[in-house]
Amino acid sequence: MKIGSIKEDLAYEKRISITPESAKSLIGLGLKICIEKNYATHLGIEDKDYEVLGVEIKQKPEEVLKSSDLVIKINCPNNTEIKNLKENTNLVGFLNVTKNKKEVNDILSKKINIFSLELLPRITRAQSMDVLSSQSNLAGYRSVIDSIFEFEKAIPMMMTAAGTVPPAKILIIGAGVAGLQAIATAKRIGAIVSATDVRIASKEQVESLGGKFLMVEQSENLETAGGYAKEATEEFKKKQAELMREALKKNDIVICTALIPGKPAPRILNEGLVKLMKPGSVIYDLAAENGGNSAFSEPGKINIVNGIKVIGVKNLMNKLPITASNLYAKNVFSFIRNLYSKEKKSFNVNLEDEIIKSTLVKEVK
Numbered sequence: 001m002k003i004g005s006i007k008e009d010l011a012y013e014k015r016i017s018i019t020p021e022s023a024k025s026l027i028g029l030g031l032k033i034c035i036e037k038n039y040a041t042h043l044g045i046e047d048k049d050y051e052v053l054g055v056e057i058k059q060k061p062e063e064v065l066k067s068s069d070l071v072i073k074i075n076c077p078n079n080t081e082i083k084n085l086k087e088n089t090n091l092v093g094f095l096n097v098t099k100n101k102k103e104v105n106d107i108l109s110k111k112i113n114i115f116s117l118e119l120l121p122r123i124t125r126a127q128s129m130d131v132l133s134s135q136s137n138l139a140g141y142r143s144v145i146d147s148i149f150e151f152e153k154a155i156p157m158m159m160t161a162a163g164t165v166p167p168a169k170i171l172i173i174g175a176g177v178a179g180l181q182a183i184a185t186a187k188r189i190g191a192i193v194s195a196t197d198v199r200i201a202s203k204e205q206v207e208s209l210g211g212k213f214l215m216v217e218q219s220e221n222l223e224t225a226g227g228y229a230k231e232a233t234e235e236f237k238k239k240q241a242e243l244m245r246e247a248l249k250k251n252d253i254v255i256c257t258a259l260i261p262g263k264p265a266p267r268i269l270n271e272g273l274v275k276l277m278k279p280g281s282v283i284y285d286l287a288a289e290n291g292g293n294s295a296f297s298e299p300g301k302i303n304i305v306n307g308i309k310v311i312g313v314k315n316l317m318n319k320l321p322i323t324a325s326n327l328y329a330k331n332v333f334s335f336i337r338n339l340y341s342k343e344k345k346s347f348n349v350n351l352e353d354e355i356i357k358s359t360l361v362k363e364v365k
Contacts (some may be wrong), residue, residue, distance in 0.1 A: 001120040001346060002032040003336070004068030006061040007039055008075055014321035015328060016074040017093070022051045022329035027054055029340055034068065036061045042145060043322055072332055076100040077107065087111050090339075090347050092332060094118055094131050096180035098262050105317065113349055114361040117335065118261075121358045129355070133177045134327035138212045138320050139286055140181030140257065143313070144170070147284040148254045150302070150309050156190025167192050171251040172211070173268055173293060175202035178286060182255050183211045194251070196243065197258075198236070214242050214247055248276045249300045256285045257291035264291035271295040279307025288312030291300065335359075 003026060005017045016039065018026070023033050034056040037047060048058050058064045061242045065071060065084040075091035077085065082103060085091065087110045095116040095167040107114055116133045127133075140345050148155055151168065158165040172179045175197035186193045186351075187210045194212040195202075201211040216239045249252065254277070259265055265287035273285065274295050285297035292312065296303045302316035338355060341348040351357045 001091065001340070002034060002067060003070045004034045004058075004064040005039070005071060005072045006064050006081070008037040008073070009078075012315060013075055014042060015074050015316045015325045016043065016045075016321075017074055017325075017332055018047065019326055019329040020053060020325070021190045022333045023050055023055050024053050024331050026336065029337060030342055030345065031336075031340065032056070032234060034058055034064050036064050040325075042306060045326065062342075070334075071338070072175070076103050079103070079106075080289065081109075082106050085110060085112060085270060089113075091115065092117065092335060092339075094135075094328075095361070097361050097364050104361060108314045108361070108363060113347075115297065115332065115335070115339070115356070115359045116361050117359060119183050119359045119361070120335075121354055126355050129331050129338070131331045134331055135317060135324060136177040136257075137181045139313075139316050139322055140178035140183075141185050142316055142319055143178070143255045143257070143284050143286055144182050144185040144189065146311070146319075147255060147282050148310060151253055151280075151282050153252070153280070155186075160239070168252045170212075170253045170255065171247055171252060173197075173254065173256045175199070175213075176259070177207050178257040180205055180209060181254075182207045183255065186255075187211065191253075194247065196240075196247070198240075199229060213272060215245055216243055239297065240268065240273045241273065244273050245276060248273055248280075251281070252278070253282045253284070254294075256287055256297075258286055258293050259290060265293050266294065267291070267295070269294040274308060275306050277308045278309070281308045282315065283308065285311060286316070331347065 007129050026033055034350045035050060037057050037059050062084040070090040090113045092115045097116050108313055113265055120126045120129055154159050154165050157167040168191050170191040170193050172182050172195040174196050177250045179195060183193050195206045195212040206213040206336045258268060278287060283294050285292050287293045288297045288299045294310060296310040297312035298303050299312045303310045339347050
């Protein structure tokens with residue numbers, strides 16, 4: 001069986017799905033690999049680095065797509081790529097099916113099995129395949145680095161002959177994977193860190209990393225069975241706004257990471273709350289591409305409101321494409337290892353396997 005991968009649109013996406021390391025692992029399973037010419041040269045990885053492992057290099061992307069039994073991508077294929085996918089094959093990627101309904105249904109019409117990795121269940125056996133966690137972890141780290149750069153002041157407390165520099169205060173909204181990494185990174189750099197989340201279970205995790213947990217008093221459980229946050233009631237949102245009102249006056253940097261799977265990002269900071277921050281403060285919105293946690297945030301832009309920088313994030317992994325690709329490729333390898341049957345020498349769509357059943361996409365309405 002042959003696995004293929006082509007370059008993404010480099011204007012939008014610099015990550016790759018197969019690294020030389022993961023290619024070696026896939027070949028070790030008994031699979032063949034083919035990739036497009038100059039597949040990873042933009043990351044400093046030459047075709048010869050793949051060829052020495054036995055990977056076949058095709059001149060054009062359509063040659064890869066037409067000859068592969070399973071295609072690995074990051075983003076959903078475009079119309080041209082869909083036309084070149086052969087029927088009765090398999091597609092694996094981070095396909096964001098709720099945003100790409102038409103494309104997904106067009107692919108399904110070709111009798112192609114679609115496995116979208118953002119749909120992975122949160123179970124122990126799927127941890128090595130968890131693309132959301134691996135990429136969010138990097139996003140949390142990078143959010144702190146970028147925020148500090150834009151803040152234009154020192155972060156840790158410094159005792160100098162010229163006087164004491166007070167530590168910066170950083171608030172993290174959302175204590176999922178990205179938020180927890182942001183807390184850890186901000187603490188390492190010397191900031192005073194606090195965090196808030198709708199899930200009460202996050203309190204222990206935040207405090208274990210040295211952050212102060214800001215909690216809205218509540219009786220409802222706002223955590224899904226899968227461990228994700230779910231949408232809050234209007235009453236909770238009012239209490240949350242009150243909590244934010246006091247916190248925003250005290251903090252220098254706010255990093256927004258709150259997302260709800262399959263839905264627009266919750267709007268946590270309205271226009272009035274944003275304007276409570278001091279001039280020179282920074283709001284870094286990781287959720288900007290999903291609608292944004294903060295007012296005034298737009299993907300790929302920095303908007304200045306009353307002297308406050310509101311940063312809307314777009315394609316953040318393009319700032320860490322090598323590390324992000326390495327982690328993504330390992331996630332994909334683990335998924336394919338579970339999907340491929342060495343005995344049958346074929347991809348086994350076993351619907352009794354929770355991982356396969358959860359990620360297999362049917363008609364999207």
